[in-house]
Amino acid sequence: MKLEAMSFFQVASQRMQWLGARQQVVSENIANADTPGFRARDVSPFEQMLDSSGSGGGLAATNTGHIGGSTAGGDVAVREDEASWNVSLDGNTVVLEEQSIKASQISEDYRLAAQLYRKGYELIGLAASSK
Numbered sequence: 001m002k003l004e005a006m007s008f009f010q011v012a013s014q015r016m017q018w019l020g021a022r023q024q025v026v027s028e029n030i031a032n033a034d035t036p037g038f039r040a041r042d043v044s045p046f047e048q049m050l051d052s053s054g055s056g057g058g059l060a061a062t063n064t065g066h067i068g069g070s071t072a073g074g075d076v077a078v079r080e081d082e083a084s085w086n087v088s089l090d091g092n093t094v095v096l097e098e099q100s101i102k103a104s105q106i107s108e109d110y111r112l113a114a115q116l117y118r119k120g121y122e123l124i125g126l127a128a129s130s131k
Contacts, residue, residue, distance in 0.1 A: 011050070012117040018046050019110045021076040026103050029081075029094045036090035040099070044077040 022043045032038040084093040 008120055009117065012113055012120065014049065015046060015113045016110060016117070018043065018049055018076055019106050019113065021078075023103065023106045023110070025078055026099050026106065030096065030099050030103075033092065033094040033096055033099075036092060038092050038094060040081040040084045040093040040095075041078050042081040042102075044079060049076060 025041050025043055029040045085095045085098050087093050
């Protein structure tokens with residue numbers, strides 16, 4: 001039995017891939033906090049990624065500048081963060097406090113997804129070992 005093909009494991013894996021891509025974008029935002037004219041970015045919502053993966057082939061990139069995923073399935077779409085808190089005088093929209101909050105939320109979400117993935121494997125192992 002291929003556990004990766006089961007829906008729960010596939011969704012958990014995609015969620016962790018999406019969270020990794022989002023963390024990378026937040027890190028790039030923080031690195032460019034002092035770059036004049038830099039616009040804060042974020043990834044498309046996870047629900048949108050799930051909708052597009054059902055239409056034939058995983059995560060879709062709509063621009064050559066999108067982040068490449070580390071697993072087969074494609075890319076996560078990166079877009080300008082429309083909900084950024086502030087615009088500085090030099091046109092930069094990165095607010096370090098906002099990015100720190102996002103990074104913390106992403107870390108917690110990743111930890112939860114990894115725990116659920118691990119618990120799923122434990123349940124399969126328990127079911128296989130019981131008689």
